[in-house]
Amino acid sequence: MSRVIDVPEEMDHRGFEELLVDLDRAFEDEPSRVLLNARHVRWVSPYGLIGLLAVGRVIRDRTGHPAAIEAPENRDVRSYAEFMGFWQAASGIFDVPPADPRTHGPHDALLEITPIRSHRDVHTVVERVRERAAAILEKKLHYPKPSVIQFSVMLSEVCQNIIEHSDADGWVCAQTYDYKRRLGREVLMLAVMDVGVGFQGSLAAEHARRYGESWSPATALEAALLHGESRFRDPGRGQGLQAIRRQVVKWDGELAIRSGNAQIAIVPEWDDLPPLQRNLPPFPGAQILIVMPAREEGGAR
Amino acid sequence: MTPLPPARPSVAVASLYQTYLVTRHTGRAVRLTIERMVEERPGPSLTVLDFSEVAVIDFSCADEVVARLLHDAHAAHDAAAPHYFVLDGIEEEHMDPVASALARRGLAMAARTSARRSVLLGRAEPEARTVWDALAERGRARAHELAGCLGGDESACREWLTRLDERRLIRDAGDEFESLFVILGADERGEPA
Numbered sequence: 001m002s003r004v005i006d007v008p009e010e011m012d013h014r015g016f017e018e019l020l021v022d023l024d025r026a027f028e029d030e031p032s033r034v035l036l037n038a039r040h041v042r043w044v045s046p047y048g049l050i051g052l053l054a055v056g057r058v059i060r061d062r063t064g065h066p067a068a069i070e071a072p073e074n075r076d077v078r079s080y081a082e083f084m085g086f087w088q089a090a091s092g093i094f095d096v097p098p099a100d101p102r103t104h105g106p107h108d109a110l111l112e113i114t115p116i117r118s119h120r121d122v123h124t125v126v127e128r129v130r131e132r133a134a135a136i137l138e139k140k141l142h143y144p145k146p147s148v149i150q151f152s153v154m155l156s157e158v159c160q161n162i163i164e165h166s167d168a169d170g171w172v173c174a175q176t177y178d179y180k181r182r183l184g185r186e187v188l189m190l191a192v193m194d195v196g197v198g199f200q201g202s203l204a205a206e207h208a209r210r211y212g213e214s215w216s217p218a219t220a221l222e223a224a225l226l227h228g229e230s231r232f233r234d235p236g237r238g239q240g241l242q243a244i245r246r247q248v249v250k251w252d253g254e255l256a257i258r259s260g261n262a263q264i265a266i267v268p269e270w271d272d273l274p275p276l277q278r279n280l281p282p283f284p285g286a287q288i289l290i291v292m293p294a295r296e297e298g299g300a301r
Numbered sequence: 302m303t304p305l306p307p308a309r310p311s312v313a314v315a316s317l318y319q320t321y322l323v324t325r326h327t328g329r330a331v332r333l334t335i336e337r338m339v340e341e342r343p344g345p346s347l348t349v350l351d352f353s354e355v356a357v358i359d360f361s362c363a364d365e366v367v368a369r370l371l372h373d374a375h376a377a378h379d380a381a382a383p384h385y386f387v388l389d390g391i392e393e394e395h396m397d398p399v400a401s402a403l404a405r406r407g408l409a410m411a412a413r414t415s416a417r418r419s420v421l422l423g424r425a426e427p428e429a430r431t432v433w434d435a436l437a438e439r440g441r442a443r444a445h446e447l448a449g450c451l452g453g454d455e456s457a458c459r460e461w462l463t464r465l466d467e468r469r470l471i472r473d474a475g476d477e478f479e480s481l482f483v484i485l486g487a488d489e490r491g492e493p494a
Binding site: 156 | 327
């Protein structure tokens, strides 16, 4: 049996949740083939783009066949997906022909979709973004100079989370855009995802017994983000996410981590994401969203 | 007969080999190289972790390169041949990962910034920090000479100096205490150990 799943018109972190609801329903029928219909997508964020890859990977793992995908009709979305390297990353995940190497010139993407498979990829990512991060954070978002290093550290830690805790490959990408509707300012959005064991699976051996029956994806997320707990007993472990949380708060940014059927978020005043959500559609691995808003020019922050 | 003052530690500078000190994997490799370098030097030693070429250091790498290095050195402590460590050339932007990594393990390390400001990174009691700062400023001193920083309490000052010496954050040179940067300075001037 085949199933068609429509991709939401606005494919951001909220659209991703809508897509997972439909994916969950579609899996109830145990389809052998799935088509993702992205023709009507009018807008896609970095989180939405790699969210599509994650969904594609899960469909491939569940059905044994790569999903088909209908490309967006909207020219801007198509060109954005192309310059972020979506089609190259999609090869092997979706039933699409291998994409040609990107031929476009320079653009303002901070980081195109980049697979994270090993510590070498983390090095590559950190080294690659340095110059672009300096240009974007200082000139476009008006962050002070040290923020370039702080952003690189955050990027490194969030990517290592995939390697150290997911037991699976993942992706990262980052882009600035005008977040007019919600904030009236430009933002930098950083998205990192994997479809591995997730926080509950990663922390279970060390912490599940202590939590007893309350152990769940939500408690695992709280343990990691709020209490700095790690799957290792070593006290030096588990500080990466804590550091990211501190930095995001300092920048008045937003951090959301989804894993299993839960999402935990550090929410600034300018947004209304719930700080903790349970009973979301289940999805493997971890999906991390970081939003850094532009500072007011000449502002005190 | 007056006991001989303890031998001045030999100084070696450890390059960190990387501009981008990121990932635990990289940190582990760097730490093992430094540990080998320390093991190869018998007797008291001072190892300088040279941060002058480092562009980025993340929390995981800081834990491996700095905090675990110090933790393991303390665990293998040999009173007859103590190993001291200092960070040199560290930028303000790199201090948070290093200080956090040290603090999580209850450790501290002496550091000198690229602007040659001495700073104690990691976990230390406020009194220990005060005494450490006072000694760093003077270079060498006896307990009574630093007592002013603790409201004139010489015995408290001596106790904190002893504790700092036990944590290898300063050195008891016999008749006085000395900042680790005094040893480093003497080595830079080519004075024999």
